[in-house]
Amino acid sequence: MKESLLKSVAGKTLAFGLEWLPLIESLGIREARRRAGRYRASHFVLASDKTAAVGLANIPRRKASVMNRHVIFSAAQNVATLYQSGTWVVCLNLAPDCWWLVAVHEGVVVMRTDILAPDPESFDAVVMELRRAYPRMVYLQSGRDKDAPSLGLLAQHAGQISVLQERRRMWVGAPVWVSGTIVSLVVGVVIFAGFSEPETATDSEVLATTTQGHERRWRAAQEAALDQVVVHGVQGTHRLLEALYGVAVTPAGWRLEHVECLPARQLWHCAAQFLRRHPATDIQALESALPASWSLEPRDLDRVSAIWSVPYLGLTLAQMHIATAAESRKTWLGILQRSSIAFDRIIWGKAKPFAIAAPIDSHGNALPRPDGLTAYQSRSLQLSGPLRSYVLLLADLNAIRWSRARLSIKDKVVPGARASQLHLLLEGEFHERVE
Template sequence: MLAFGLRWFALIGSNVPKLARSRGRRLRATHYVVGGAPATVAGFGRARPGLRRSRPAWSSHGAGVSPPQAAAQLFALLYPEGAHSLVRLPDGRHWLAAAQGGAVLSQADKLFGSLEEARREQQALLALRPGLREQDGELVWAAMMRAVEPGAALAALPSRWAELPLALRVFLVCIGLAAAAPPLWNTAFITFVGPTAVKPEPASVPDPQVDAYRALVHATLAHAPAELGRLLAGVGKLPIQVSGWALRRAQCDSDALQWNCAAVYVRAHPQATNHGLYALLPDGWQVSFKPLEEATLMWRMASGALRLADMTLPAALHVDTQVVGGLQGLRPAFASVSLSPAAPLMPLMPRMAAAPQTHTGQAAPSLPDMPVIRRRALVLHGPLRSMALLPGPISAARWSRLVVNVQPQLQPSLTSSALVAELQGDIYEQE
């Protein structure tokens, strides 16, 4: 069984499996595959809900294979030197495949209903990757029907609960049973024996969930609209070439009060030395060397954070129309824009409008109505210059990570550049 039409993303970091699972959960995927070396990419797909317990609902042809294989990753393994092909599938659709250096290209693994549309996308791909060799579609299909590669097998994305150690899961279940057993016993006892007299309590009983929700809203931070511009300006000051050293990638991660940034430089000239680079290090920066060929510069930047409780959050309808509409207008400047469905800031949080009750069953004074806050994960991938268009229509967001890679391009375009960036964050709204 072959799976087509996965979404592919580059992974940057040392713990690739953990990064892949984390990205898959943000995308609400059910299966994933990791491939490529030294550049690592991951493909993500989502099975139809009705078939997840039996078999994934992938596009399949030929004899059933368990587990299913990612067609694009299988193509990359069959042609590790780099290739592209337009394959006609038995159902009449056309599949565009492309890989380079054993890694699937994010512009490929797409299905088209017409040959003309597929060829237009193929020409756009070749404009970005003119060095790729074309493979005959029929030969590619025949080779894929025969091939079985463990490296192309799709893995089911485990839940966070399933990843916990068995001992910890048993411990948490026991805690839950210990918390639920007394109320159940009291209910059963009252049913058979009868209620006992309870002294009235004039004071209301606070709702722990309400208190927890208030604390969460006051503790959750968002960035001011100008914060992203400050971050981009700081990263933009990094020199591409300095004293014979060349920038390869940079990454900034956000915590409560600051940005933690790192930039990787490699020796690009025989006269480049560690001492020469260290002498140019700005005040407050740190450096670590992989002694002969690579250096990592580390620094921090202050972050202007605001509490969600102090902000006026946009309504969900405003986000669906104005914010999403603004992102749609910016979409041509990016290679990809991903926005997840809204999820509650605090899962299983009840509505606040209902008044709590005392032990006597009398309604206590009602709590002030608190809106239900939700968030959506936003991921933008494209040229670094396109990030300057943000925050644009986004008024309430917390940016978590900015990654910049230096990838020389033979022919830069609107959505491709030598400086390729990925920006991750959450945008907030209220019901």
């Protein structure tokens, strides 16, 4: 993690540049502390047990001593406290050649914001992605917009909900004689162990060091594998459904046949197939009726492919809370069962282990998997039904990666709970933790 920036404002210390991760409601401080440990953060901020995000800070030890004398507040969480509804993007000047940008949505800090750069223009790509994801967002920049909050205002809103907490509970403030007694006892135990069985102790230390090294390498390999898998989740799926709803069915004398969308990292690549239905229309008329950003590719005299991309802010599996298999059975499987009345087909696949390349030792041999290391698995998922039915599942599509989406137009169909002219097939996989 990058080092967090500390700045004193109106007698209060504010922290900038935290890394924000999603957090399922009710998991609370224990899960927040676990996330902080995984990312080797020194501190974290959690507004409450109902907050949907946790902020992780990296404050070096030389600065962490400040925690014993002063309370440090998350500047991003102060912005979230200031703007409880709507979507707000705030860009403030902290110092010469140092600007800060944060986005909050409905009082929650948006992931991959709370970032620093030398100038506001460095945030253009981020702001563009945010505007696509949140079309109604409000952007406020210091020195340009009079409504932009000042650092002093953020300091005024600093409170208990924005206080940074240490990842590890330290014995701060203990009497000196207590600390001295504990240290003496520990030293005495070490000395006694050293004189009693030197050879056994040495062997044990070597074994322990080797085991810990292997475990660290395995955890690093697992973290790297999880970080390679970008999941669509609620937002990525919502962006896809929104794009499909926006495709015209009969534009300028043409007829939509189907739409095929395939995922890439942070993008959906979509292609819509149109059939010319009226002899007086042409490709220029179709081009005028479709969004200007779409590109048209004729397939023959009467068929044209329209191609475009849909961006979304995806997260990797390493950045998400992944439910256990038991939790999936209790919640996700039940949701699928209750929603099956609105789909013509739902396939819940068998679990298969999540593939992780074992780290190699100096001799080229794979290191054995350490006991107690968390395991992960995936299940294939196929959904088929009316486009309108997917709203029933949208709020629960978390650790899911889609591999294909196909929207078909069915002319000869009797509308019903499981049938509609707009029919969507979604194929992918979701992930679970094995305990």
